[in-house]
Amino acid sequence: MDLVFIRHGQGEHTLDLPKSLHTLDPALTKEGINQAKTLKKQFPLSQSDVIIISPIRRTLQTAQIWSEGIKCQKVVSPLVSPRMFPQNPEWQTLPCDEILTKEIIKDDFTDFHIEEELSNEWWSKGINKLPEKEFKVIGEGFLKWCKQIGNKRIYIVSHDGTITSYRQLITGKELTRNDFPKETGFLKNCLY
Template sequence: MELVFIRHGQEEHTLFPPESLHITDPGLTEAGRLQAISLQKQFPLSETDLIISSPLRRTLQTAQIWSEGTCCEKVVSPLVSPRMFPQNPEWAALPCDNLLPKEKVKEEFNDFFIEEQFGEWWSKGINKSSEQVFASIAKRFLNRCKQTGKERIYIISHDGTITSYRQYMTGRKLSRNDFPKEIGDLKINF
């Protein structure tokens, strides 16, 4: 099975930091929308493909724009929501990383299936979970991916989350220098 992690397109909250990092529920910029469209050529989708998206507007918009006109399966999971990297218990989560409530996802992104079985993570997300807790989350998520029977799964997520999964899966110590860029991808055979 091949997992393809893709970082979402350019988002509104990174245009004018640090003030813009406090925007709640930021979406994609126009450049981010164009980046999402570019995924259609870079990674053409079919009905056999599965996209798993983080439950934030910018990741859902990236997945929605990219998959427009295809009948691929789309799932929303809190197990790929924003995650601080590296972890520091003294840091606070930013408003731009608050998960959309399931009701809002159902209302605005109704072509996505919501993974209800991870209820505890819908309320708090994985942003500040310890390394030990994250290892348990990662194991659970990867097992869930295996159970799909899909040959390739696309995961639309965030730089810290992607780097956390990469570090967990490869066993290599990574840093913020290893973050993927906007619409950057990382392929891992699992």
């Protein structure tokens, strides 16, 4: 099974750093929309593919644009929501990384399935500030769940810190912020 992590397209929260990080619910920019459209050529989807998406508008928009016209399975999960990297217990979740409510997602992204089996705790706090030991347990459980889906290709549309955290978990190598993927950058891992 191929597991491909893809970072969302350029978001409004990156246009005027650091001030723009305090933007609540930032959408994709025009450049981000174009980046999401290029995913159609880079990673053509089929009906058998599964996309797992972070419950943040910019990731949902990236997946929506990329999968337009393809009836693949689209699952929204807080287990791929924003994650600070590296972790610092003194840091707070930024407004740009606040998880959307299930109701907003259902209203704005009607063809996406919401992962309901997870506790509401994950939907309210996500994995942003989860200590490394706890993330390891949750992350390993998430990867095991991905294996159980059984599809040939699973794409995960997420965030730089989240992707790097999962990459570190999968490879066992210590990574830094220098290892972050660029906008709509991807990392491919095989799970057996």
